[in-house]
Amino acid sequence: MSSRSERGPFPDENLPEGSVVDGAQLASPFEDEADYVVVGSGAAGAVAAHTLATAGHSVILCEEGPWVRTREFTEDIDSSFRNLLRDNGLQVLRGRAYMPMLQGRVVGGSTVVNSAIAWRMPEDVVDEWRRDFGLGDAITMKDLEPHYEALERDLGVHPVDETVLGENNRLFIETGTKRGFEPQAMRRYERECQGSSRCIQGCPNGAKQGMNVTYVPWTLALGGRIVTDARVTRVVVAGGRAVGVEARSKSGARITLRARRGVFVAASTVQTPNLLRRSGLRARALGENFQAHPGQGFGALFDKPVDMGFGATQGAESIHFRTSHRFKLETISMPPELATARVPGVGAELSKRLAQLGNVGVWVVQFRSEGKGRVGRTWGGADRVTFSPTAGDMMRLRTAFAAIATMMFDAGAREVWPGIFGLPAVLGSHDDVKKLAEASLDPRAYSMVATHLFGAARMGPDPRTSVVGPDFQTHEVRDLHVVDSSIFPTNLGVNPQHAIMTLSRLAATRALERSGEIGVTRSGAVRVASVAAAGAA
Amino acid sequence: MSWKCLTGVEHGWAASVLDAMFPRGASLPLGIADMDVRGFLDRTFTSFPTEPALGLRLTLWIIVFAPLLVLRRARLFPSLPRLEQERVLDALFKSPIYAVRQLCVALKATAALLYAGNSRVRAAMTRTSHLSPRSGGARLVQLGGRRELAV
Numbered sequence: 001m002s003s004r005s006e007r008g009p010f011p012d013e014n015l016p017e018g019s020v021v022d023g024a025q026l027a028s029p030f031e032d033e034a035d036y037v038v039v040g041s042g043a044a045g046a047v048a049a050h051t052l053a054t055a056g057h058s059v060i061l062c063e064e065g066p067w068v069r070t071r072e073f074t075e076d077i078d079s080s081f082r083n084l085l086r087d088n089g090l091q092v093l094r095g096r097a098y099m100p101m102l103q104g105r106v107v108g109g110s111t112v113v114n115s116a117i118a119w120r121m122p123e124d125v126v127d128e129w130r131r132d133f134g135l136g137d138a139i140t141m142k143d144l145e146p147h148y149e150a151l152e153r154d155l156g157v158h159p160v161d162e163t164v165l166g167e168n169n170r171l172f173i174e175t176g177t178k179r180g181f182e183p184q185a186m187r188r189y190e191r192e193c194q195g196s197s198r199c200i201q202g203c204p205n206g207a208k209q210g211m212n213v214t215y216v217p218w219t220l221a222l223g224g225r226i227v228t229d230a231r232v233t234r235v236v237v238a239g240g241r242a243v244g245v246e247a248r249s250k251s252g253a254r255i256t257l258r259a260r261r262g263v264f265v266a267a268s269t270v271q272t273p274n275l276l277r278r279s280g281l282r283a284r285a286l287g288e289n290f291q292a293h294p295g296q297g298f299g300a301l302f303d304k305p306v307d308m309g310f311g312a313t314q315g316a317e318s319i320h321f322r323t324s325h326r327f328k329l330e331t332i333s334m335p336p337e338l339a340t341a342r343v344p345g346v347g348a349e350l351s352k353r354l355a356q357l358g359n360v361g362v363w364v365v366q367f368r369s370e371g372k373g374r375v376g377r378t379w380g381g382a383d384r385v386t387f388s389p390t391a392g393d394m395m396r397l398r399t400a401f402a403a404i405a406t407m408m409f410d411a412g413a414r415e416v417w418p419g420i421f422g423l424p425a426v427l428g429s430h431d432d433v434k435k436l437a438e439a440s441l442d443p444r445a446y447s448m449v450a451t452h453l454f455g456a457a458r459m460g461p462d463p464r465t466s467v468v469g470p471d472f473q474t475h476e477v478r479d480l481h482v483v484d485s486s487i488f489p490t491n492l493g494v495n496p497q498h499a500i501m502t503l504s505r506l507a508a509t510r511a512l513e514r515s516g517e518i519g520v521t522r523s524g525a526v527r528v529a530s531v532a533a534a535g536a537a
Numbered sequence: 538m539s540w541k542c543l544t545g546v547e548h549g550w551a552a553s554v555l556d557a558m559f560p561r562g563a564s565l566p567l568g569i570a571d572m573d574v575r576g577f578l579d580r581t582f583t584s585f586p587t588e589p590a591l592g593l594r595l596t597l598w599i600i601v602f603a604p605l606l607v608l609r610r611a612r613l614f615p616s617l618p619r620l621e622q623e624r625v626l627d628a629l630f631k632s633p634i635y636a637v638r639q640l641c642v643a644l645k646a647t648a649a650l651l652y653a654g655n656s657r658v659r660a661a662m663t664r665t666s667h668l669s670p671r672s673g674g675a676r677l678v679q680l681g682g683r684r685e686l687a688v
Contacts, residue, residue: 078650082584090589098639309663336653336662341646346630347623351563354653357662421631421638444635447642 010070010206011213012107019220023229023249024066030249032225033258034058037245038266039232039275042109043497044484044504045266046211046219047151051508052264053222060257061216061226062247064267065106070213073202077337080201084113091270093450095373095388097443099294101450103268107228108212110268111497114451115199115314115332116189116208118157119494120148121502124323133489134461138470139506147505151498155189155209164195166311168361171302172331173316175411181320181329181403188312189497197333199313230255235263235279235480242480262479262511266504269453270383272486273375276457276467281476283467285458290373291491292387293452295366296397297332298404299342300413301353306361308333322493326393327367327400329407334362342447344417344425363408365400366452368493369393375456387450394441401436409433421445452496457486471514472507483507539583541590543597548575550601553615557622558645559652565661569652577651593647596640603629 021030035057038049045061053059068083081089086105093099104110121144129135151157160169165185176183189209198204206213220226229250236244242263247255267275273287317330334342336357343353343360373387389397401418408416409430416427422440427433439445460466463475468487474480483504485496492499543551552574561568582590601614604621607628614625630645632638653659 076650076654078654081650087586087589088584090586097635307663336659337650338646340649340653341642346558346626346645347560347619348563349623350558351560351565354662355564358664 011217012067012069012206013071015217015220016223019225020067021225021227022067023227023247023253023255024251026249026251026253026255029254029256030227031256031258032060032227033244033260034060034225035259035261036060036264037062037257037259038264039235039245040064040109040266040268040271040484041107041216041226042104042211042266042268042484043111043500045264046108046111046215047501047504048264048266048481048483048508049219049224050215050222051505052512053219053224055512057261059219059224061219061224062230062232062245062255062257063107063226063228064231064271065104065229066250067107067212067226067228068112068202070202070204070206073198073204075198075201075204075335077201077335080113084202091383091385093292093373093385093387095371095386095443097388097446097448099387099443099448099450101270101292101385101453103270103453106212107216107226108210111210112202112212113200114497115186115312116210116497117314117317117495118152118155118187118189118498119492119496120144121492121499122322122494125490125492129489133459135459135470135489136461139503143506144502147502147509148498151501151505155214156191157187157189159185159187160312160315161193164193164312165315166195166197166308166333167306168308168333168363169311169315169331171306171361171411172329172363172407175407176316176318176329178410179403179407181318181407183316183318183320183329186312186315186317186330188315193312195311197309197311197313198335200335200338227255227257232267232275233278235265235275235477237280237477237480241478259479261515262481264481264483264508266482266484268484269456269486270375270385272482272484273456273467274377274383276474276482277377279477281467281474283463283474283476285465285467287375287456288372289455289458289489290375290385290387291371291454291488292369292373292450293366293491293493294369294389294448294450295364296401296419296446296448297334297342297362297364298401298408298419299339299360299362299417300408300411301356301415301417302359302361302411302413304412305358307358308339308361309358319494321400321403322368325396325399326370326493327365327396328493329400329404330364330366332362332364342417342419344419361408361411361413363404365397365404367393367397367400368491372455389443389448391441394443397446398437398439401439402433405433405436406430419447452485452491454485454488454491454496457482458489459487460489471510481507481511538579541582541585541587542579543582543594547594547597548578550597550613550615551578553622554597554600554626554644555648557614557619557626558648560619566657567655569648572651572655574651581647581650589643592640593644596644599637599640600625600629600644
């Protein structure tokens with residue numbers, strides 16, 4: 001298998017001259033103007049920008065983080081997290097327990113550091129939004145279909161190829177199948193994955209189709225621009241409509257970006273609500289109804305090699321329990337630095353286990369929590385998110401943990417490490433799985449991580465209970481579109497990137513339709529924003 | 538040097554604590570003491586946001602003075618023999634006080650960035666036997682009744 005670097009440049013190289021303004025280097029105030037300004041270059045922002053650019057509009061993206069190029073990605077977690085994640089990966093949800101949350105802060109956003117898992121929004125979620133949140137026919141499965149198809153075509157969505165599945169994923173599928181958990185190889189955005197197991201550190205082969213190597217460079221190829229290392233301080237509102245943004249570069253320079261037609265905010269569930277607050281919005285629902293998919297991993301020591309250093313970082317999953325118990329099971333191949341923290345013991349005992357890390361696999365429970373939190377600000381103006389799982393969540397988690405531990409022992413694990421306070425650090429057999437039924441219901445007994453964040457600028461028809469209308473514009477300010485997962489009325493129970501991109505594409509398309517421009521046909525064919533159609537890639 | 542960085546005395550404590558966690562002469566080729574712990578901690582404390590940096594510093598103080606409560610002995614952590622150091626750490630990781638055990642886990646996770654990031658240690662940790670799954674194999678596993686995977 002040849003690497004891309006042998007074949008030619010990566011898509012984040014040789015960009016159009018003048019298309020990238022590096023905020024870290026700006027020495028004086030900077031001003032620019034376009035039809036649309038898009039805040040954030042992650043899954044939502046990049047897709048919206050590309051959709052608008054494909055329709056012939058000028059677009060400026062403004063990204064708080066730097067552009068770390070494919071050739072600059074490193075294998076070690078220390079520098080990867082420092083360069084790619086917000087606050088070095090040290091952000092936490094505060095509630096009954098502290099729960100780390102990981103967000104990309106880089107061109108491409110979290111798509112640079114996630115595992116590129118593609119899930120169409122489940123129909124029951126769309127129904128719930130329509131039934132319980134007043135969205136009616138604003139978002140239907142039929143509306144979403146052409147956008148899914150275009151995105152999947154553009155980003156090469158397909159199941160993990162068996163040649164790069166890796167043992168951690170293969171074991172999961174094999175044992176899950178025997179248990180009747182209907183496991184499957186994940187569908188991911190990738191082209192020619194080499195199985196480097198480095199999705200979390202940024203794909204070194206340009207195989208993962210993150211926004212940094214797809215919609216962002218494709219937007220620039222269509223004449224778009226991007227300002228990097230520039231934090232948007234507020235959206236400028238005049239006459240009741242959004243007319244641009246003000247930002248501050250990393251170097252301290254003041255940046256003014258004027259928008260003739262509107263502003264798209266895609267700064268993430270945590271940053272968007274506070275940006276809207278700084279911009280003068282006062283909706284009562286702003287910051288409320290935050291939701292997440294917390295998860296916890298189990299490590300297992302096998303007698304045979306698992307080699308998490310090879311294969312798709314995340315390549316196998318089961319949604320068998322999604323509707324009945326609100327959880328999803330999946331794999332994750334952890335780099336040694338992250339796996340080490342999950343290995344029990346200290347000193348010689350820890351060292352002995354670490355020496356066998358090649359025989360360790362990690363599988364994860366990710367659950368659709370019923371808990372609701374809040375996105376607010378500290379006295380100093382920093383983001384502060386409060387969130388706790390509910391008692392019902394914790395009850396269901398016991399079932400999830402038992403399922404994972406059982407699968408691990410089925411697969412031949414010699415030890416399973418649940419990492420739950422109050423239980424033995426090491427489970428040694430199927431008999432020990434029973435102990436998980438007595439696991440504490442206190443979230444503080446666990447080591448959960450939240451990777452999928454939703455809500456806090458919820459969509460709905462009523463300005464008293466929502467921030468954004470069914471047309472993706474805020475109730476308070478015209479031409480101010482919000483297109484990230486902060487608008488989701490609920491969490492999903494599956495990985496959200498595909499839903500985020502699809503809704504963003506739908507939002508941009510509808511903005512074009514409202515302005516009377518040729519855009520999308522409802523019968524299926526999408527005439528804007530397909531890379532192939534635009535010939536831009 | 539950032540105000541968030543450790544003092545000389547604290548650096549000494551940190552070296553002792555991390556050495557107890559990731560010792561020399563165990564099953565891996567290096568101990569953390571063979572690495573640039575001081576430089577790593579300076580870099581870490583400088584780049585970390587204030588709250589986590591203060592949390593890590595607090596952890597160090599908790600561990601150093603923990604023998605008073607855990608062992609009921611008026612000695613600081615660095616002066617204990619290795620086995621007693623491990624006992625103290627083990628007790629803190631299992632502490633009924635949530636903040637204490639979480640802070641200790643955070644310190645372990647932070648130190649792991651240095652220790653497991655070392656290329657020699659990493660290679661030894663992730664070494665696999667002759668049955669490496671990268672090589673593919675003979676057996677076939679039925680997937681979903683239609684796909685087959687070589688394993």
